[in-house]
Structure formats: C-alpha cells, structure tokens
Amino acid sequence: MDRLPLVVNLLKAEDALRWDAFVQRCPQATFFHLSAWRDIMEEVFDHRTFYLYAERAGEIVGILPLAEVRSRLFGHSLTSLPFCVYGGIAAADDAGLETEHALEAKADTLAQALGVQHLEYRNLQLRHEDWPRQELYVTFRKAILAEPEANMLAIPRKQRAMVRKGIKNGLVSEIDHDLERFFALYADNVLRHGTPALPKKFFERLKHSFGEACEVLTVTSPEGKPLSSVLSFYFRDEVLPYYAGDDFSARDLAANDFKYWELMRRACERGCKIFDYGRSKVGTGPYAFKKNWGFEPQPLSYEFRLYKRDTIPQNNPMNPRYRAFIALWKRLPIGVANRLGPHIVRNLG
Numbered sequence: 001m002d003r004l005p006l007v008v009n010l011l012k013a014e015d016a017l018r019w020d021a022f023v024q025r026c027p028q029a030t031f032f033h034l035s036a037w038r039d040i041m042e043e044v045f046d047h048r049t050f051y052l053y054a055e056r057a058g059e060i061v062g063i064l065p066l067a068e069v070r071s072r073l074f075g076h077s078l079t080s081l082p083f084c085v086y087g088g089i090a091a092a093d094d095a096g097l098e099t100e101h102a103l104e105a106k107a108d109t110l111a112q113a114l115g116v117q118h119l120e121y122r123n124l125q126l127r128h129e130d131w132p133r134q135e136l137y138v139t140f141r142k143a144i145l146a147e148p149e150a151n152m153l154a155i156p157r158k159q160r161a162m163v164r165k166g167i168k169n170g171l172v173s174e175i176d177h178d179l180e181r182f183f184a185l186y187a188d189n190v191l192r193h194g195t196p197a198l199p200k201k202f203f204e205r206l207k208h209s210f211g212e213a214c215e216v217l218t219v220t221s222p223e224g225k226p227l228s229s230v231l232s233f234y235f236r237d238e239v240l241p242y243y244a245g246d247d248f249s250a251r252d253l254a255a256n257d258f259k260y261w262e263l264m265r266r267a268c269e270r271g272c273k274i275f276d277y278g279r280s281k282v283g284t285g286p287y288a289f290k291k292n293w294g295f296e297p298q299p300l301s302y303e304f305r306l307y308k309r310d311t312i313p314q315n316n317p318m319n320p321r322y323r324a325f326i327a328l329w330k331r332l333p334i335g336v337a338n339r340l341g342p343h344i345v346r347n348l349g
Contacts, residue, residue, distance in 0.1 A: 004057045006098060008106045011035065011051035019053060022060040024236065026092055030124070031235035032084035033065060036209040041067045044202050047082065052106055054091075054099045062091035062099035064107055068114060073344075075313055078111045079120040083198075085139065085279040085300070087122035100127075112307065119305040126301040132312050134304070138297035140277035140290045144239075148265045159257065159292045166258025170222040173262035175215060179203050182216045182229040186245030191337050194330040196344045203231065203243070217266070219250075219259045227255035232263060238274040239267040260293070 011019055016035040023029040041047045047067045054062040065087065069077050080087035091099045111119040121127070124139070145151045155163060176182060179200065187197045206214050210233065218229040228246040232239055241263055250256050264275055277295055280287040291297065304312050332340075 006054055006056050006061070006102050008052055008054050008102050011038065011053060015053070018060055019051070019063060022053075022063060022092075023090070026063075026090050028124075029063070029090035030086040031213075031233050031238075031240060032081055032086050033063060033090050034210075037065065037081060037084065040202070040205050040209060041082065044199070044205050045082070050078075050107075050110055052103055054095070054102050061095040062089060062103055064089045064103040066107060066110070068116065075118075075309070076114075076116045077118050077120060077313070078107070078114060078116045080107075080122060085122065085137075086124055088124075088127070088303075089121070108305065111305065115308075117306070117308040118313065119307070121303045123301040123303060126303075128303050131303040132306060134302035134312050135299065136281050137279050137300045137302065138282060138287070139279050139300055140293075140295035140297060142275050142277070142293075142295045144264065144268050144272050144275050146268070148268050151264055151268055152261070154294060155261075156292060156294050159294070162254045162257040163261040166219075166254035166261070169253050169258075171227070171253065171255055171258045172220050172222065172224075173259065173266075174218055174220065176218050176229070179207065179216065179231075181218045181226040182231055182243075182245065184245075185218075185226060185229045185247060186231075186243060187334060187338055188247070189245035191330065191332065191334055192248070194327065196340065197338055198243075200338075206231070217259065217263055219255045219262065221253070227253060228259045230259055230263060234267075234270075234272070237272055238276050239263065239270075239272045240276040240278060242278060256289075 009015075019035045023033045023035075035051065038049045038051050041049050047069055050066040050068070052064040052066065053060050064080060066078050066080050067082050069079060069082055089100050089103050091103075107119060126133075145154060152160065152163070183200050183203060190197045207216075213234045214231065215234065216229060216231050219227050221227055226247065228244070228250045230241045230244040232241045234240075241260065244256075244259075246256055267275065277290045277293070279300065280290060280297075282297070287297065306312075
C-alpha cells in the first residue's frame with residue numbers, strides 16, 4: 001500500500017498546541033523551535049514569519065520555523081531563526097529524507113518569492129556539506145551530574161577556585177520575579193562592550209510567553225548590591241543560560257563564576273541533565289571562559305543559500321567594519337543607548 005502523501009503547511013494559531021507537542025517529543029527540536037517565538041518575532045520585532053510544518057495522515061512529522069528580516073543596513077534575509085542560537089529543520093526520527101527535502105524545497109521557493117538575499121539555517125549539526133557555512137560560532141553543552149558536589153568537583157581546579165572565591169565573599173543568589181535588576185545589569189554590560197541592547201519589552205515578552213521555563217537568577221553582595229544576573233530557559237531536561245549582565249565590580253568578586261555555579265547547582269536539584277552554556281564566537285573571552293569550566297566547544301553549522309550575494313554576511317561585532325561604531329556606542333549615555341538600541345538590534349538577529 002502506498003504511503004499517504006506528505007503535505008507542507010503554514011502554522012495557524014489553532015495548530016500551535018500540535019506544533020509544540022511535536023517539539024517536545026522530537027529529539028532534533030530545541031527550545032527555539034517552540035511556537036511562542038513566532039509571536040515574539042512578529043509583535044516585538046515586526047518580522048514576518050513563516051512557520052512551516054510537514055504533515056502526513058494528520059500527524060506533524062517535521063517543522064521549519066522561518067522569519068524574514070528586512071534591513072537597509074544589514075540586508076534582506078530569511079532565517080531560522082533570528083535572535084536564536086539554534087534553528088533549522090526538526091524532523092521525526094522515522095520521517096525520512098522526504099520530509100527534510102519537502103521543507104527545504106518550500107523554504108527555497110518562499111525565499112525566492114520574497115526576493116531575499118540569502119536563506120540561513122542555524123543548525124546544531126552539519127546537514128549540507130556543499131553549502132556555504134558560517135564557522136564563527138560554537139556551542140558548549142555538558143551533562144549535569146546527579147549530585148551538586150559531583151558537579152563542583154567536575155569543574156577544573158582553577159575555575160573551581162574562582163567559584164569558591166565567590167562563596168567565600170558571601171555572595172548570594174536569588175530568583176527574581178521581575179526583570180528590573182537583570183535588565184539594568186544587562187543593559188550596562190552590553191553598553192560597555194559597545195553593542196546595542198535588546199528592548200526591555202522583549203524580555204518581558206519572554207517571561208510572559210514561557211512562564212516558569214524562563215527564569216532570572218541574580219547574584220548580590222552580602223549587603224544586597226546586584227552584581228550579576230542571568231536569564232535562563234528550561235527545556236525538557238536542559239537549562240540554557242541565555243542572556244546575562246554584570247556590574248563592573250563583578251569580576252573582582254567572582255560574581256559571574258558564582259552565578260553560573262549557582263545556576264548549575266539549582267538546575268541539578270531541579271533534575272536537569274544538560275547544562276547548555278550556549279553560543280560563543282571562537283577566540284573570544286566568553287569562549288575561553290566556558291572552556292575553563294571544562295566544556296568542550298561543539299561547532300555549529302550555520303548553513304546558507306545565497307541568492308543575491310556572493311559571500312556569507314558578517315553582521316557581528318567581529319567584523320572590522322563595525323569597530324568605529326562600537327567605539328562610538330561605548331561613549332553613549334546609557335539612557336540614550338537604551339532608546340536607540342532596539343531600533344538597530346531588531347535588524348541584527
């Protein structure tokens with residue numbers, strides 16, 4: 001008997017529960033494949049989205065979330081997904097190459113109809129050996145052991161000493177139920193690095209959309225001064241520290257080291273099995289910091305189809321063309337930077 005035909009559709013509001021149920025059970029899917037990102041892209045950043053799903057006999061067997069980004073500065077693209085470190089196709093183990101080919105064909109047709117310059121898939125693993133790839137990024141993922149003390153002992157000696165320094169300094173970690181302390185530390189931190197801050201309403205939307213799966217942990221001095229904060233996502237048995245910020249004094253007090261240890265300790269007690277330290281650029285300070293924790297870099301395969309350009313776009317702070325902009329941005333008053341930043345960063349993704 002012939003198999004029933006495979007059909008590719010666009011996600012509608014009434015299909016969101018089915019989509020998310022597939023994400024939860026599909027090993028290839030990530031937190032960033034959840035349907036709530038669609039509304040965030042559209043309502044916070046005004047990016048048009050195209051959430052494709054392949055269906056056979058009424059059952060979803062593969063998904064591909066896409067968002068269109070139009071920018072005079074950074075070009076016109078179709079990406080899976082902006083503001084997310086992972087994306088691309090997620091297909092059921094038994095779905096076969098037919099599902100992947102159907103979704104890719106639909107995305108290619110869509111990209112050409114929209115007239116984009118390029119189509120980008122932010123894959124965790126290599127899918128197309130012959131496609132142009134962005135090899136700037138790696139991710140860091142490691143198992144969380146069953147006991148907190150075992151996780152402490154698994155941290156390399158020098159880094160473990162920094163964690164213990166934070167403990168000896170009497171630092172305190174707290175779960176925040178609002179974003180005030182986090183956003184102040186985050187916005188100050190990105191300004192010091194010369195990059196625009198995402199709008200506060202974006203973080204408010206994350207908290208609203210993901211509820212208990214989106215959590216803020218803030219580290220303070222014994223006197224209560226906020227020193228470092230991180231917004232993390234929880235997905236299945238994983239914790240993903242994603243956005244972070246710190247005070248200028250955090251380094252001397254080992255507040256960042258203590259922060260990530262406290263997150264790991266709490267995640268262990270919560271029953272998480274994977275600590276996903278997230279994406280970093282090769283050769284940067286965050287890359288070295290994560291390696292110091294004993295995490296090994298895993299290359300990310302950001303793959304491109306180029307339509308109206310000959311090279312992969314380099315819309316990141318490592319690009320020398322942005323050095324003057326970064327130097328200028330660092331000198332802005334934080335109030336001005338926070339007002340201007342969202343208009344710029346929405347087009348970066």
